[in-house]
Amino acid sequence: MRTVLMVAEKPSLAQAIAVIIDRLDNVNYSVFYSQEGFSTAGRHQNLPESGLRKYNNWDKVDPAELLSKAPTEKKEANPKLSMVKFLQVEAKGCDYVVLWLDCDKEGENICFEVLDAIQPVMNKPYGNERTVYRAKFSSITDTDIWNAMNQLGEPNKNEALSVDARQELDLRIGCAFTRFQTKYFQGKYGNLDSSLISFGPCQTPTLGFCVERHDKIQSFKPETYWVIQAKVFKGKDSPISLDWDRVRVFDREIVQMFVNMTKTAREALVESVSKKEKAKQRPLALNTVEMLRVASSALGMGPQHTMQIAERLYTQGYISYPRTETTHYPENFDLKGTLRQQANNSHWAETVKTLLAEGINRPRKGADAGDHPPITPMRSATESELGKTRGYCFYSRMTDTCFCIFYVFKCGLSPGFTEVMPWQGIPLEEALPTCEKGDAFTVDEVKLLEKQTSPPDYLTEAELITLMEKHGIGTDASIPVHINNICQRNYVTVENGRKLKPTNLGIVLVHGYYKIDVELVLPTIRSAVEKQLNLIALGKANFHQVLQHTLDIFKRKFHYFVDSIAGMDELMEVSFSPIAATGKPHSRCGKCHRFMKYIQAKPSRLHCSHCDETYSLPQNGAIKLYKELKCPLDEFELVLWTSGSRGKTYPLCPYCFSNPPFRDMKKGMGCNECTHPTCPHSLNSLGIGQCVECETGVLVFDPNSGPKWRMACNKCNVVVHFFEHAYKVQVAQDSCEACEASLVMVDFHKARTPLADGETQHTGCVFCDTLFQDLVELKHATMRHPMHRGGGARRGRGRGRGRRPGGRGNPKKPKDKMAALAAYFV
């Protein structure tokens, strides 16, 4: 018995192939497979990812090195999925593999990723027999799948290499420019409000389109023009307005001449009568990009959000696969069946029934990209099923689009497909009086109107999508990502009507590229590189040569950019303030003892203008002064950092945060992770015990949290409330004998003590002490503390919940303080 492994890129495809081959299997094919094998094998995609390991330090590596010296490596994109291992398990003992990855260059590339993973574990070939096969299919239909099975070929190494080259170029160029720009401008300006000033071969041209429109608006000079408007009437009819067939004229003297010619006229004669019929072509079947456009312009939904909803509708079975370039239905596509699914839908049941009874037109012939059929409703949905969310709105808009494709377009006054797409309807025109050639109308008045041309508006998202598609910037799947990127990086904002307005930062960046090297922002740069890459794919050029050649060009561009950055800087100066002039005085510097300034704009940080040093802070939170307390190690004033919703608060030393004082500390740690043996703010003094949720965290007492006292994990976001309204809470020196957590001393007011027998003071373990049992709210934090796992002291609440297999090490560091001090000081 021989075993064949088939690998597809997504479950939907794997399943389709499984079903088709299952049906054909009985003919004369002897492939052994399991149904399960197909559908699970379908979940493999994108095994590795390029990365520049060891070159990750932004401060120590010159970005120029990323263009040449730094090695790249491929890593598994999502190590948690263990895709490589999973593939190997499936491939073990298989004799053959058939690769059903998407039929484009990216798919070809993934073929080789899969082969790299599985070939070592597959059975050795019998003699010279071929064991690797590539299925090339142009659509996911019975015929195409079956044809592909009958003409299995080989994966195309050249196409795969062209993708490798693209990945490496994008990575090196993107990282080099991004790091340089970010570091250069962030160190200089305090109010940039962007923690990352990124550059990329797709995102930068995308931004370029938005700024180009902005420039057009800015440089727009309104022009005066004139229009002649006449009103005429016949008999007792009310007057009708006539438009000028010249529309408008920009020359005052000319228009005056025309006005003079008509001024004296008393009568208007009909010169000729013509009738024109207006019809709208039915729209094409829906592909991804068109869906994004319609969703943005008609529903006001951003592309990212649209894709999320489409993805959900797809996995729930309401629509077909939402990522496709194809706008053409295969000849044998079951249009009627698709339509029948909608026959009972409350919104369009009547329309559907009429269509089914009268027969349907074949859809307009669109483009077949060979990927997936157009996005099609697969079953009827009700509002209650999908909720009255925009998901439903979105669904109905898509089903509408589907209908219109089937809809018979009738002549005359019939609304045709616009019956289900009313927003596409042709507005009714004002009825004109019947007249014939030679009829005379009385001239009521002739008016000269002076008007001004108006500037264009900001680019709409839909227009941007069209521009990106036209210039080949991004793909159907990545266009939403690029648009989202330029919003998140604070280069553009989304205004009313989903118009994209560039920010000062966005404008300055693009104008800077214009000044230094316009190619960095032109959409042509991507297509030029792709032309080169295509030569690799066609086998006409060598992978290494093309890569080297293109990198050389960008190396020169990079160095020229670095040398000319002053040109961009001049533009920055106009819009942004130097770092020394930004921010409000806050806490004192430990070196010069002057006040440092707190810069709130992203990335928030402290800056000492006397020492000309900038100190990073944790993001997504705010800092305040902490009673002018100082770090015992460097005399910097501590600041209290508070994060958003759960109110987790801890002190940190601005200096230690960037320069970890002890060997076992890393960058970015506050006092709640500091291993200082004696400092009253350190983990050693305030740490209570192992976190109840995460593996490595320690719950640290927050001495500023009273009267709603709490402790918070120093690694994850667990916050535990306890001893509410206690008058005083302190962490004691001693540890619990049972669980090694630090004991806690609590003082209550006489009047409101919850302790038994009116006692006001108690020292005990927050996890084990029965007296404390009801005073510690471990609601959020489930009972995962070592003490509550399998035996031990058991508490009343949360029994048996969330146990975790396997034990953990020592819950807390030993408290031999002087030994610790000796060991840790660097």
Place this chain on the structure above:
DNA sequence: GCAAGGTC
């Protein structure tokens, strides 16, 4: 902390 391309 950096790109773009797949997919969930």
